[in-house]
Amino acid sequence: MDYKVADISLADFGRREIAIAEREMPGLMAIREKYAAAKPLKGARVTGSLHMTIQTAVLIETLVELGADVRWASCNIFSTQDHAAAAIASAGIPVFAWKGETLEEYWWCTDMALRFPSGKGPHLIVDDGGDASLLVHMGYRAEQDVSTINRKGSNREEQVILDTLNRILKEDNQRWHRTVDDMKGISEETTTGVHRLYQMMDRDELLVPAINVNDSVTKSKFDNLYGCRESLADGIKRATDVMIAGKVVVVLGYGDVGKGCAQSMRSYGARVIVTEIDPICALQAAMEGFEVTTMEEAVKEGNIFVTTTGNRDVITIEHMRQMKDQSIVCNIGHFDNEIQVDKLISFPGIEHLNIKPQVDKYTFPSGNSIFLLAEGRLVNLGCATGHPSFVMSNSFTNQVLAQIDLWENDYEIGVYRLPKQLDEEVARLHLEQIGVKLTTLSQEQADYIGVPVNGPFKPEHYRY
Numbered sequence: 057m058d059y060k061v062a063d064i065s066l067a068d069f070g071r072r073e074i075a076i077a078e079r080e081m082p083g084l085m086a087i088r089e090k091y092a093a094a095k096p097l098k099g100a101r102v103t104g105s106l107h108m109t110i111q112t113a114v115l116i117e118t119l120v121e122l123g124a125d126v127r128w129a130s131c132n133i134f135s136t137q138d139h140a141a142a143a144i145a146s147a148g149i150p151v152f153a154w155k156g157e158t159l160e161e162y163w164w165c166t167d168m169a170l171r172f173p174s175g176k177g178p179h180l181i182v183d184d185g186g187d188a189s190l191l192v193h194m195g196y197r198a199e200q201d202v203s204t205i206n207r208k209g210s211n212r213e214e215q216v217i218l219d220t221l222n223r224i225l226k227e228d229n230q231r232w233h234r235t236v237d238d239m240k241g242i243s244e245e246t247t248t249g250v251h252r253l254y255q256m257m258d259r260d261e262l263l264v265p266a267i268n269v270n271d272s273v274t275k276s277k278f279d280n281l282y283g284c285r286e287s288l289a290d291g292i293k294r295a296t297d298v299m300i301a302g303k304v305v306v307v308l309g310y311g312d313v314g315k316g317c318a319q320s321m322r323s324y325g326a327r328v329i330v331t332e333i334d335p336i337c338a339l340q341a342a343m344e345g346f347e348v349t350t351m352e353e354a355v356k357e358g359n360i361f362v363t364t365t366g367n368r369d370v371i372t373i374e375h376m377r378q379m380k381d382q383s384i385v386c387n388i389g390h391f392d393n394e395i396q397v398d399k400l401i402s403f404p405g406i407e408h409l410n411i412k413p414q415v416d417k418y419t420f421p422s423g424n425s426i427f428l429l430a431e432g433r434l435v436n437l438g439c440a441t442g443h444p445s446f447v448m449s450n451s452f453t454n455q456v457l458a459q460i461d462l463w464e465n466d467y468e469i470g471v472y473r474l475p476k477q478l479d480e481e482v483a484r485l486h487l488e489q490i491g492v493k494l495t496t497l498s499q500e501q502a503d504y505i506g507v508p509v510n511g512p513f514k515p516e517h518y519r520y
Contacts, residue, residue: 070143083453098123177235301325
């Protein structure tokens with residue numbers, strides 16, 4: 057069998073939970089029903105690099121139901137749910153993912169997900185954070201100029217990536233050119249990955265078209281906001297059993313993810329402090345009643361610190377040195393570099409105690425300790441099970457629509473978004489499940505405000 061998972065005997069358990077999730081994911085199930093006969097992805101080789109959870113299993117099987125040939129890896133070393141991976145492997149779908157991968161294993165899994173039989177690569181990538189796309193683009197450049205990977209990495213993970221690419225280059229020095237020649241595009245799930253795509257486009261380095269799924273309204277305003285509003289607390293509580301009420305929680309960043317986290321922590325009875333660089337987001341936070349200040353001030357008061365920014369070095373080693381004893385530090389942005397984890401681990405005289413998987417206590421020479429959750433990676437997936445199925449149905453329905461769009465159409469290289477009409481349709485597919493009854497415009501009302509009776513109802517520039 058073409059897979060590597062932790063324990064294939066967990067497949068039946070995974071299948072039982074997938075059955076529950078399917079009932080909570082009406083968008084994906086409606087897409088299956090609508091397109092099952094037409095098989096719009098027939099012939100498409102699809103690589104997924106996205107958290108291998110129960111909800112992702114429903115996405116994978118939807119892609120397969122629509123005709124795709126799928127290979128999958130997770131996009132985080134801690135986010136795989138082993139019973140979900142086992143169920144997918146047992147169904148005959150190649151998957152390479154288990155909870156607690158090393159960095160070397162993680163990038164091996166990404167490589168394997170990109171390897172189709174007969175030396176072929178994917179036509180399409182479903183990405184979350186941009187790691188699969190990164191490997192393709194870096195590999196392509198290395199085949200043109202090996203000096204781009206014959207160097208020392210700036211950190212341990214970059215070194216592992218460079219080592220992986222050097223190994224592949226020795227095996228097959230045209231693999232990535234063949235892959236890019238066949239590729240139709242990428243659909244990107246998350247803010248961090250979208251930033252990477254736009255940066256590559258600005259530098260004229262983007263090799264294939266891409267669809268920015270993250271900025272579909274039914275993704276960013278639901279998954280990022282409402283998903284984090286529930287899954288952040290789940291991760292913190294499963295990891296620490298801490299009482300949130302009465303604590304001071306510092307939320308670094310007040311985008312959609314930060315908004316959901318701040319709402320969540322306040323609902324538990326915490327006093328929430330927000331840090332921001334953007335004056336608009338800072339003003340929003342202030343007008344919601346949150347104190348907004350700098351990390352240098354917030355570090356004196358906080359008990360729990362949550363990074364949500366997608367930026368690097370948001371919590372520095374100097375911040376951690378100053379934190380109150382027993383402070384909890386975690387990240388719900390995509391990458392662990394929001395927190396200076398490497399500097400924490402190597403700090404002179406630091407004492408490390410692993411409490412349990414993904415919960416580590418670090419004691420500074422001065423005597424104060426902090427608890428780092430999920431090694432600075434996504435706390436909601438590392439320490440819990442991520443977002444609930446219903447909100448992920450919104451995101452993943454967008455992903456399937458993006459994959460169909462890329463497969464059926466020939467785009468120029470660039471970064472695109474799904475049209476407003478599809479965004480509204482994704483929302484519409486989820487209304488009946490929660491008992492929503494929509495009002496319908498009369499023709500006169502539609503004419504009065506200048507929209508079609510059935511939408512789209514808002515212009516592209518409208519901010520929800």
